[in-house]
Amino acid sequence: MGNDIDRAGVAKAYGRWAPVYDFVFGKVFDPGRQSTIAIADTIGGRILDVGVGTGLSLADYASTTKLYGVDISEPMLRKAQQRVRSLNLTNVETLAVMDAKHLAFADSFFDAVVAQFVITAVPDPEATLDDFVRVLKPGGELILVNHIGAERGPRRLFELAFAPLARRLGWRPEFPWQRLVDWAAKNGGVTLFEHRPMPPMGHFSLIRYRKS
Structure with a gap:
């Protein structure tokens, strides 16, 4: 299926994943998730969490942070709505079914946009990132946690072997860093100010942009 990931396919894959998502994704991705939440809470105000999934992260944010969650999977x-009710968050x-590339929010609405493990799973990452920037206030932050493909070495070999399974999950395992560099240059409205590897084994990166 190459690099083209169709939207319905992604929605369906995550629909199948919904029952086991918390178990599988909760532990592996916890360090990245907690770092992101800590940064978002420091910024405060209105936070958009794109790809909020089952709402695993919602209870970890400070109660003073106003949260808006969107996901492609109903x-x-x-599950996220049940979580909000049962924990009285x-x-x-707002929790809404939404396409990350066409966010139904006004320009300059959010203090931060958080997208964890999202941009490698959407059909058009660049247009999606552009829309994230659109809904950010000037000076607002775009916080990504993402798998960035290794250029060489053992991790690169592992990723190539893992690629067919990753694609079935709706990921592009070979998403290169250069693609983000090119996007930021073309967008012209953001400045990169942090890029750090995250556990496990630096497979994921925390990437932060500020809107000019």
Whole structure:
């Protein structure tokens, strides 16, 4: 299926994943998730969490942070809504089924946009990132946690072997860093100010941009 990931396919894959998502993704991705939440809470105000999934992260944000969560998968969001109700998370303003590339929010609405493990799973990463920037206030932050493909070495070999399974999950395992560099230059409205590897084994990166 190459690099083209169709939207319905992604929604369906994550629909199948919904029951086991928390178990599988909770532990492996926890360090990246917690780092992101800590940064978002420091910024405060209105935070958009794109690809909020089953709402695993929602309870970890400070109760003073106003949260807006969107996801392509309705079964996932149903679980997130149950979580919000059962934990009485009054700071969650909105949970909505939405395409990350066409966010139904006004320009310059959010203080930060958080997208964890999202940009490698959407059909058009560059246009999606552009829309994230659109809804950010000037000076607002775009916080990505993502798998960035290794250029060489043992991790590169592992990723190539893992690629067919990764694609079935709706990821592009070979997503290169240069693609983000090129996007930021073309967008022209953001400045990169942090890029650090995250556990496990630096497979994921925390990447932060500030809107000019």
